[in-house]
Amino acid sequence: MPRPGFVLEVDERTPPLIVHEGEGYRMQRFPLGTRVVYPPDPLPGLRDLSGRIGRALLEPTGDAKPLPELLFAGMKLTIAVDDISVPLPPMQLPDVRQRVLEQVIELAARAGVDDLEIVIATALHRRMTPEEIRRMVGERVYRSFWPDRLYNFDAEDKDGLAYIGQTDMDEDVEIMKRAAESDLIVYVNINLVAMDGGHKSVAIGLASYKSLRHHHNVHTMLDSKSYMDPRPGHSAINDSTIRMGRLLAANGVKVFQIETTLNSRTFPSQLGFLNEREWEWSVKDQGLMMAAKKANDLAPPRVRREFYRRIEGSYQVTGVHAGEVEAVHERTLANLHRQQLVEVEGQADVLVMGIPYLGPYNVNSILNPILVHCLGLGYLFNMYRNVPLVREGGVAILYHPVPWEFHTIHHPSYVDFFEEVLADTTEPKEIEERYEERYATDPWYAHLYRTSNAYHGVHPFYMWYWGAHGRDHCGSVIFVGGEPKTVARLGYRRADSLRDALEMAKDTVGSTPKITYFHAPPIMIADVR
Amino acid sequence: MSARDELKEMARGFRWGRRPLVPRSAEPFMEEREDEGFPTDWARSPAGVFARQAILQGFMHPLVKGELSLRVYGLDRLRDVRGPVIFYSNHSSHLDATLIMCTLPDRFQRTTAVGAARDYFFDVWWRQAFTALVYAAFPIDRGKGGQGAIDKARELVRDGWSIVVFPEGTRSSDGHLQRFRHGAARLALELEVPCVPIAIVGAFQAMPKGKWWPRRGRPVVTLRYGDAIEAVPGETHRSLSVRMQDAVAELFDEDRTSWWDAIGRADRGETPSLAGPAGSPWRRTWEGTRPVARRGEPKAWS
Numbered sequence: 001m002p003r004p005g006f007v008l009e010v011d012e013r014t015p016p017l018i019v020h021e022g023e024g025y026r027m028q029r030f031p032l033g034t035r036v037v038y039p040p041d042p043l044p045g046l047r048d049l050s051g052r053i054g055r056a057l058l059e060p061t062g063d064a065k066p067l068p069e070l071l072f073a074g075m076k077l078t079i080a081v082d083d084i085s086v087p088l089p090p091m092q093l094p095d096v097r098q099r100v101l102e103q104v105i106e107l108a109a110r111a112g113v114d115d116l117e118i119v120i121a122t123a124l125h126r127r128m129t130p131e132e133i134r135r136m137v138g139e140r141v142y143r144s145f146w147p148d149r150l151y152n153f154d155a156e157d158k159d160g161l162a163y164i165g166q167t168d169m170d171e172d173v174e175i176m177k178r179a180a181e182s183d184l185i186v187y188v189n190i191n192l193v194a195m196d197g198g199h200k201s202v203a204i205g206l207a208s209y210k211s212l213r214h215h216h217n218v219h220t221m222l223d224s225k226s227y228m229d230p231r232p233g234h235s236a237i238n239d240s241t242i243r244m245g246r247l248l249a250a251n252g253v254k255v256f257q258i259e260t261t262l263n264s265r266t267f268p269s270q271l272g273f274l275n276e277r278e279w280e281w282s283v284k285d286q287g288l289m290m291a292a293k294k295a296n297d298l299a300p301p302r303v304r305r306e307f308y309r310r311i312e313g314s315y316q317v318t319g320v321h322a323g324e325v326e327a328v329h330e331r332t333l334a335n336l337h338r339q340q341l342v343e344v345e346g347q348a349d350v351l352v353m354g355i356p357y358l359g360p361y362n363v364n365s366i367l368n369p370i371l372v373h374c375l376g377l378g379y380l381f382n383m384y385r386n387v388p389l390v391r392e393g394g395v396a397i398l399y400h401p402v403p404w405e406f407h408t409i410h411h412p413s414y415v416d417f418f419e420e421v422l423a424d425t426t427e428p429k430e431i432e433e434r435y436e437e438r439y440a441t442d443p444w445y446a447h448l449y450r451t452s453n454a455y456h457g458v459h460p461f462y463m464w465y466w467g468a469h470g471r472d473h474c475g476s477v478i479f480v481g482g483e484p485k486t487v488a489r490l491g492y493r494r495a496d497s498l499r500d501a502l503e504m505a506k507d508t509v510g511s512t513p514k515i516t517y518f519h520a521p522p523i524m525i526a527d528v529r
Numbered sequence: 530m531s532a533r534d535e536l537k538e539m540a541r542g543f544r545w546g547r548r549p550l551v552p553r554s555a556e557p558f559m560e561e562r563e564d565e566g567f568p569t570d571w572a573r574s575p576a577g578v579f580a581r582q583a584i585l586q587g588f589m590h591p592l593v594k595g596e597l598s599l600r601v602y603g604l605d606r607l608r609d610v611r612g613p614v615i616f617y618s619n620h621s622s623h624l625d626a627t628l629i630m631c632t633l634p635d636r637f638q639r640t641t642a643v644g645a646a647r648d649y650f651f652d653v654w655w656r657q658a659f660t661a662l663v664y665a666a667f668p669i670d671r672g673k674g675g676q677g678a679i680d681k682a683r684e685l686v687r688d689g690w691s692i693v694v695f696p697e698g699t700r701s702s703d704g705h706l707q708r709f710r711h712g713a714a715r716l717a718l719e720l721e722v723p724c725v726p727i728a729i730v731g732a733f734q735a736m737p738k739g740k741w742w743p744r745r746g747r748p749v750v751t752l753r754y755g756d757a758i759e760a761v762p763g764e765t766h767r768s769l770s771v772r773m774q775d776a777v778a779e780l781f782d783e784d785r786t787s788w789w790d791a792i793g794r795a796d797r798g799e800t801p802s803l804a805g806p807a808g809s810p811w812r813r814t815w816e817g818t819r820p821v822a823r824r825g826e827p828k829a830w831s
Contacts, residue, residue: 006558013550015542027538279551280559283654286543294532 005342039524045316062327073112085360098138121205124456198329199245349513377470426491603754620695704733704817705805728780
């Protein structure tokens with residue numbers, strides 16, 4: 001039985017703790033009494049993964065027939081797959097999506113299905129490159145279907161979208177036409193965090209801006225407390241996608257959902273110390289950590305980035321569930337919580353988070369300042385249930401160098417957002433009202449999104465909104481080690497060290513604040529009581 | 530932070546060269562790990578024996594004699610003892626194992642191994658290596674039944690090695706004898722080997738628990754070897770354990786008075802107890818720390 005997550009209280013025996021800061025990490029001594037939230041140990045992986053996938057397809061969950069009974073000759077079948085934004089980092093091969101896809105396609109072939117297409121459910125994310133797709137789906141699938149029957153979703157292809165209708169909250173639902181007209185959509189998912197999967201898969205993954213703007217907006221984001229708590233009433237964005245998903249079902253869009261969960265073996269064995277608790281490091285782990293840190297500190301930026309780009313998580317699959325969307329997702333969440341939930345007693349005055357090198361939107365790319373904001377205050381801050389780890393008006397201290405750096409192919413609209421919008425204002429509501437529409441409908445951004453590998457023009461807005469709740473909740477945000485002018489552009493403050501940051505936080509939380517350090521990655525969800 | 534400062538921080542935080550500690554709040558979450566342990570067999574190879582005797586005779590024994598006024602009695606009682614045997618003694622100082630290993634006759638010194646606490650002597654690599662080399666030591670898990678240690682001891686005795694054990698299990702914190710645990714007696718019964726009692730007098734005063742070097746002034750420490758004890762047919766481990774404890778008490782009595790007086794008192798069942806005075810704990814410590822008289826040496830002042 002793997003050990004549960006727990007909250008460490010720093011005492012004089014506690015060694016320095018590792019804190020991620022972009023493409024690097026530091027060993028940080030924390031003040032005595034600091035609480036440190038540690039994730040549970042990795043759950044054991046499924047022994048017979050192929051068998052488990054097969055059983056999930058033949059014995060589906062909820063009110064769904066076995067997949068072979070849903071497949072027939074002459075049908076139109078669309079298989080949608082989660083894109084490269086999960087898992088983080090990409091998993092060691094074979095990718096579980098490949099394992100699932102191969103079994104689904106095998107069943108379709110036996111049933112005589114000819115009209116089969118596979119779409120990468122990118123929504124407004126960048127198109128994945130052929131190499132990235134090949135890696136994800138495997139050689140056999142790639143060779144059989146690329147490029148005509150295996151492709152990225154295009155949310156700007158007006159002819160390729162179908163308007164389904166409005167929910168009872170007047171939300172427009174528009175998704176990929178081919179999917180809407182298919183006899184069956186099989187969705188193959190990896191559920192990395194609690195907000196993934198469920199109705200979000202189709203209702204967001206295959207949706208257009210017209211549909212997405214109803215929940216990817218400041219009002220909904222501020223009302224999502226938290227994104228990682230999909231219970232009704234806790235996450236406005238999740239409630240919205242459920243409404244949309246149910247509307248799709250009511251309009252005859254038939255989805256056979258396949259969800260998979262992974263354990264928390266985030267880093268490969270060579271960097272195994274990053275998966276371990278510091279006081280359990282062997283001499284070898286300590287030596288490895290120091291050698292890796294020194295090499296990392298001395299390496300030229302390009303070499304360092306390449307090193308991090310090549311990291312593959314040694315994940316193991318802990319669950320495969322298939323069938324009716326909501327029933328499947330319920331089981332998936334139970335599985336996910338088994339791996340990620342940690343009970344934490346009470347809120348802190350100061351929340352410390354190390355921002356790692358990778359988020360969902362910079363795989364094979366650069367974590368630019370807007371994505372740093374999103375990863376820190378959007379993702380890590382929201383990794384809670386019930387109430388945030390830090391009290392309202394408390395201080396968030398984040399570690400990241402926040403370089404003024406962008407990937408101009410992947411994030412062209414981010415550059416302009418940073419230079420034009422944030423130079424003007426950092427207020428999410430104002431940004432939404434004054435700038436969003438223009439960026440979302442800009443033909444150049446749309447062109448780059450459709451033909452290059454660029455995120456949609458509106459994507460940086462969503463990233464900014466994503467951190468709106470965290471930004472609104474905290475009285476102050478301080479970046480340790482952040483580049484001064486970049487941090488200032490984001491509207492935050494910076495410090496050279498934790499000691500300085502705590503000194504700066506005194507004005508807000510006093511001289512003896514309660515401090516909590518959220519020791520992620522690996523990913524976890526704090527169940528704050 | 531410079532590389533040097535980082536290194537210092539790591540050394541301090543991770544207690545390099547010292548026993549690693551677990552944060553208190555993390556202790557309930559520590560998992561029992563299968564500890565394959567530090568290999569010690571190499572220390573009992575011919576090369577290991579050669580190196581150990583060189584260290585013990587060429588370095589440790591002269592050092593001990595330089596720091597202590599060491600007196601050793603009763604080695605003649607080992608003359609007719611054929612190995613392997615179990616050497617055992619009272620235990621109040623880290624000096625004990627060193628004193629025994631340094632003073633054993635050559636034929637025993639070559640083939641004697643010390644049972645040492647795993648949690649103390651086998652925690653960091655340099656202490657493990659030192660303990661294995663100098664004491665031919667094998668690890669004992671304190672308070673866990675120690676099946677692994679018993680198996681190892683059994684294997685050693687069958688290979689012709691004598692072993693040194695401290696039946697009290699841990700060093701006395703006040704200098705007085707603690708209750709003997711029965712492991713040594715069980716082992717002696719099972720392997721049918723004699724037990725040789727040793728009384729170590731003055732080690733607590735010279736280097737009590739918490740000290741890592743003998744106090745200044747060459748304090749007197751006496752080692753007194755006793756006659757080997759053999760189990761009688763049908764004897765239980767409890768009875769043998771009591772006899773072993775009595776033998777040590779008799780050696781203390783002999784050291785305090787004379788052999789003749791001691792055997793007389795033992796015969797009458799009047800050997801003074803080594804448990805220390807009753808009453809408040811401070812009394813035991815007070816008595817235990819009473820300096821050992823330098824008998825036989827001229828006094829500087831009279």
